[in-house]
Amino acid sequence: MTTVSMTVNGKTVSADVEDRTLLVSFLRETLGLTGTHVGCDTSQCGACVVHIDGRAVKSCTTLAVQAAGTAVTTIEGLSSGGELHPVQAAFRDNHGLQCGFCTPGMIMTSVDIINRHGAHLDEATVRHELEGNICRCTGYHNIVKSVLDAAGRMTTSAAAE
Amino acid sequence: MYSTSYHKAASVAEAESLLAGASDGKYLAGGQTLIPTMKQRLAAPTDLVDLTKIPGLAGVEVSGNTVKIGAATRHYDVASSASVKSAIPALAALASGIGDPAVRYQGTIGGSLANNDPSADYPAAVLALGATIHTNKRAISADDYFQGMFTTALEDSEIITAVSFPVPAKAAYVKFPNPASRYALAGVFVAKLADGSVRVAVTGVGESGVFRASAIEAALAANWSADSAGSIAISPEGVLSDIHGSADYRANLVSVLAKRAVAAAG
Numbered sequence: 001m002t003t004v005s006m007t008v009n010g011k012t013v014s015a016d017v018e019d020r021t022l023l024v025s026f027l028r029e030t031l032g033l034t035g036t037h038v039g040c041d042t043s044q045c046g047a048c049v050v051h052i053d054g055r056a057v058k059s060c061t062t063l064a065v066q067a068a069g070t071a072v073t074t075i076e077g078l079s080s081g082g083e084l085h086p087v088q089a090a091f092r093d094n095h096g097l098q099c100g101f102c103t104p105g106m107i108m109t110s111v112d113i114i115n116r117h118g119a120h121l122d123e124a125t126v127r128h129e130l131e132g133n134i135c136r137c138t139g140y141h142n143i144v145k146s147v148l149d150a151a152g153r154m155t156t157s158a159a160a161e
Numbered sequence: 162m163y164s165t166s167y168h169k170a171a172s173v174a175e176a177e178s179l180l181a182g183a184s185d186g187k188y189l190a191g192g193q194t195l196i197p198t199m200k201q202r203l204a205a206p207t208d209l210v211d212l213t214k215i216p217g218l219a220g221v222e223v224s225g226n227t228v229k230i231g232a233a234t235r236h237y238d239v240a241s242s243a244s245v246k247s248a249i250p251a252l253a254a255l256a257s258g259i260g261d262p263a264v265r266y267q268g269t270i271g272g273s274l275a276n277n278d279p280s281a282d283y284p285a286a287v288l289a290l291g292a293t294i295h296t297n298k299r300a301i302s303a304d305d306y307f308q309g310m311f312t313t314a315l316e317d318s319e320i321i322t323a324v325s326f327p328v329p330a331k332a333a334y335v336k337f338p339n340p341a342s343r344y345a346l347a348g349v350f351v352a353k354l355a356d357g358s359v360r361v362a363v364t365g366v367g368e369s370g371v372f373r374a375s376a377i378e379a380a381l382a383a384n385w386s387a388d389s390a391g392s393i394a395i396s397p398e399g400v401l402s403d404i405h406g407s408a409d410y411r412a413n414l415v416s417v418l419a420k421r422a423v424a425a426a427g
Contacts, residue, residue, distance in 0.1 A: 018164065019165055020163070020199075044341065058264070058267075063209075131343070132262055132264065
């Protein structure tokens with residue numbers, strides 16, 4: 001057992017966990033943050049994507065101890081003050097989800113894509129960058145539309161500030 | 162995953178002594194292969210020694226005609242490095258096509274080379290560019306380093322610290338990725354080095370891992386052109402064969418990709 005401390009969604013958390021505990025289990029089972037999903041459990045589907053120090057990674061392929069001392073953001077930490085994050089809002093407005101299982105990972109990956117590409121984002125880039133996230137419902141079209149819409153909203157609001 | 166004990170090494174020397182103190186320990190880098198393998202219980206190290214937090218083990222340094230990349234440098238950081246993009250664009254492009262974005266944030270060049278997966282991308286760049294692998298004990302040339310599938314010249318406790326790539330005159334890497342895993346079903350790295358010599362390395366294809374395609378090298382040395390590269394037929398003997406592609410299919414892909422790589426290199 002190791003005492004693991006990190007910042008999750010802005011709050012400092014600390015718990016004794018087995019060294020083999022995956023970050024996704026730590027988030028879901030120890031902290032009760034069940035918004036992060038386990039899909040394939042083989043690092044292919046991306047349902048478990050969270051941000052570690054601002055980088056979108058697969059929490060099913062990371063040990064909790066590896067993330068000690070970092071700042072983790074999960075889907076629960078994205079919105080603020082009861083307002084959806086622009087990417088969440090764009091997924092809702094564009095029908096970017098059906099069953100919703102992949103959505104937390106899709107949104108966390110999308111936020112990272114938009115952070116890196118900003119206003120330069122185009123459809124081909126979105127499709128390429130989403131290759132680590134699998135959706136079995138939508139056929140991706142509305143997901144891509146959502147990401148492009150969100151990128152527009154985020155860069156417009158950044159420009160206005 | 163079976164039980165394991167995690168250790169964070171603060172220096173290369175400490176990492177080595179932590180491994181020596183473990184009954185069946187393994188070094189952990191980005192973990193994008195090792196952790197999935199442990200989850201499937203195909204590996205069950207008693208101890209993991211994390212190398213990625215060692216100060217100075219990550220980073221890119223360009224001096225003269227050499228690009229030196231620290232072993233713990235993530236694929237994303239190689240792909241997005243302005244100095245790699247300008248010195249060896251083919252290397253940055255290769256790094257930008259490994260796995261998917263989340264994997265690239267975690268995976269490291271040292272981890273990829275130590276693992277030497279027969280379908281990994283980095284071994285092709287290292288072998289084609291004639292890079293040097295620096296460890297805590299010595300410097301190993303690419304030609305001596307790769308010794309078969311998942312097998313390298315590294316001793317059990319040896320740690321890769323950096324990889325030095327000579328800046329080539331021309332180079333390009335083209336792969337045919339497995340659409341699910343993004344591993345190379347076949348990948349060809351062609352390079353014309355600064356001294357005019359030609360090296361071509363092939364990944365994803367050989368039963369013994371990455372190899373140099375000497376017939377294509379000879380053809381390109383005589384005539385550097387896409388048609389010259391594509392005119393060489395590769396024998397399917399010793400070529401990997403699985404549900405994703407037969408030996409004949411992969412062997413043919415080598416010619417096709419070599420042609421495309423030369424066209425891309427210009």
